[in-house]
Amino acid sequence: MKNLPLLLLLLILQNHKIHMDRIERNQDCAWSCSEGLQCKPRAYSPLSAFNCRNQPVSSTVVNNVMLSTVLACEGRKCSLQLKIGTSVNATGDIRGVSVCADSAGMIGHCQIYTFGHVGKGKATGKQVDVKFKCVPVRPGQLVFVTLKTIPNYCKATWTQRHLVPECSHEGIRDEIAECITGKLAYTVDKARNALTVKVTDAPEDTDYNLRLCHKRNVICAGEGAHRKIKPQHLQSNITLHYSKPLPCLCIEGWPARVDARRIQVCPFKNNLEELWSGITYDFNKEELIWEPQCPVKVSVSLCHADGGKSCQDIGNVFHSEGQKVIFSSVDPHPTLCTKFTTEVGTWIKCPFAKGNFSVWTAKMTSKDGQQWAEISTWVKASFSVSVCEMNPSSQCKRIEGNKFQNLSVDKMKHTVFNLSKSACEVCVCIQVQRVDVRFSVPVLQCDLQCSNWCHDPERSQDIEKILLPALIFLTVILAAVLFGRMTIKDVDKKRTPWTKLTCLRMNQ
Numbered sequence: 001m002k003n004l005p006l007l008l009l010l011l012i013l014q015n016h017k018i019h020m021d022r023i024e025r026n027q028d029c030a031w032s033c034s035e036g037l038q039c040k041p042r043a044y045s046p047l048s049a050f051n052c053r054n055q056p057v058s059s060t061v062v063n064n065v066m067l068s069t070v071l072a073c074e075g076r077k078c079s080l081q082l083k084i085g086t087s088v089n090a091t092g093d094i095r096g097v098s099v100c101a102d103s104a105g106m107i108g109h110c111q112i113y114t115f116g117h118v119g120k121g122k123a124t125g126k127q128v129d130v131k132f133k134c135v136p137v138r139p140g141q142l143v144f145v146t147l148k149t150i151p152n153y154c155k156a157t158w159t160q161r162h163l164v165p166e167c168s169h170e171g172i173r174d175e176i177a178e179c180i181t182g183k184l185a186y187t188v189d190k191a192r193n194a195l196t197v198k199v200t201d202a203p204e205d206t207d208y209n210l211r212l213c214h215k216r217n218v219i220c221a222g223e224g225a226h227r228k229i230k231p232q233h234l235q236s237n238i239t240l241h242y243s244k245p246l247p248c249l250c251i252e253g254w255p256a257r258v259d260a261r262r263i264q265v266c267p268f269k270n271n272l273e274e275l276w277s278g279i280t281y282d283f284n285k286e287e288l289i290w291e292p293q294c295p296v297k298v299s300v301s302l303c304h305a306d307g308g309k310s311c312q313d314i315g316n317v318f319h320s321e322g323q324k325v326i327f328s329s330v331d332p333h334p335t336l337c338t339k340f341t342t343e344v345g346t347w348i349k350c351p352f353a354k355g356n357f358s359v360w361t362a363k364m365t366s367k368d369g370q371q372w373a374e375i376s377t378w379v380k381a382s383f384s385v386s387v388c389e390m391n392p393s394s395q396c397k398r399i400e401g402n403k404f405q406n407l408s409v410d411k412m413k414h415t416v417f418n419l420s421k422s423a424c425e426v427c428v429c430i431q432v433q434r435v436d437v438r439f440s441v442p443v444l445q446c447d448l449q450c451s452n453w454c455h456d457p458e459r460s461q462d463i464e465k466i467l468l469p470a471l472i473f474l475t476v477i478l479a480a481v482l483f484g485r486m487t488i489k490d491v492d493k494k495r496t497p498w499t500k501l502t503c504l505r506m507n508q
Contacts, residue, residue: 023169032130034126078176079136080172082135097148109136223249275294287329290325360377360381
């Protein structure tokens with residue numbers, strides 16, 4: 001109940017807004033004065049705008065000014081008009097009122113109406129209601145309205161600006177010729193990369209333009225030439241071909257006349273994943289570059305894919321609203337990925353996952369029981385190398401007492417990192433990472449040439465999966481054989497006396 005007054009106030013304001021936004025239709029736009037008065041229109045002199053009298057006069061001479069946009073229609077053709085009305089306190093020697101409506105790009109419309117001299121007419125001491133002849137306006141026009149008394153008293157001047165509703169206003173968008181854009185319906189053929197478009201509710205007396213464009217904020221830049229459709233062919237289907245289904249790819253249509261309003265529909269507006277494919281890498285500058293093909297608000301970062309669904313962030317996050325993002329000093333590797341995050345969701349793209357992009361390799365080698373790691377590089381680089389032990393949770397834990405080693409390797413060279421002969425007694429791996437760049441990922445090498453399987457837990461698990469059922473199967477077979485042999489012996493023991501007795505009888 002405490003919020004009831006606030007709710008009532010909001011309701012009143014909302015109703016007031018609705019009333020102010022309503023467009024009146026077929027209103028009388030002729031001029032008139034209060035009943036019983038003979039108002040006369042007069043020619044307007046622009047010089048009167050510069051001269052005014054400074055005599056004391058009440059500032060409320062002009063009041064109750066009403067400005068409203070109305071639709072003036074003749075048959076099916078309608079136009080926008082500015083309706084102006086006011087009340088004037090006809091006291092002293094005030095004998096008329098003037099109004100001017102000015103706007104950038106239009107010729108000023110000025111009107112003067114007189115209703116007699118005070119003291120010599122019926123207007124003496126009265127409030128005179130004046131309705132001026134409507135002024136033609138255009139959608140979205142900002143009009144400055146000025147009211148003055150005759151004679152022109154400086155302190156009695158009234159000025160206000162009025163914004164004519166845009167074509168998007170539901171009361172005029174289908175009524176005013178310059179607001180009618182037509183409607184676009186479409187179907188998508190993904191196999192042919194084609195859009196089939198049909199235009200409806202378009203102006204009947206003019207050609208119609210249709211094209212594909214890439215929308216960037218307000219401007220929609222055209223993609224290819226536009227199609228011009230004759231009025232008699234507007235019922236036909238039009239096919240437009242596209243290269244990529246980008247979210248900012250739109251179908252744009254407009255009547256073929258000067259300054260015609262345009263309509264756009266974007267069939268792939270939710271297809272954000274197409275934006276994350278524009279990643280390039282410059283090997284000379286070691287730069288990873290992402291340039292969006294559409295304006296989009298997104299956070300971009302590099303991350304290290306661990307083989308699962310997660311990707312651990314590396315370095316800072318860049319925020320873009322359609323600008324190019326550049327990561328400098330990047331070491332290309334299959335597990336180095338780019339993470340894109342928007343309000344809708346997160347996408348991870350690994351540009352180096354396919355193809356041989358790595359500029360260095362690390363491998364394990366053995367001979368005569370000696371194990372060592374060999375690092376080769378196609379660029380001059382520095383590496384951090386450490387020895388660690390692989391535990392059952394598939395994480396590499398640094399061996400106690402082992403220190404990290406930093407190695408510098410020249411271009412097209414290789415270096416060797418020796419391991420102890422006891423490396424096969426534990427699950428030993430080496431972890432190698434470039435340290436001369438800003439963005440790099442650690443690489444594990446655990447393929448020692450050992451007889452045990454500790455370095456390949458997955459392979460060990462696979463062997464267990466094969467051996468365990470085999471052992472169970474063999475056990476069952478052996479048990480069946482033993483059981484069968486025992487059964488045969490029991491049968492032989494039972495049949496022996498009967499067999500002997502049969503033989504004796506036959507001998508007799």
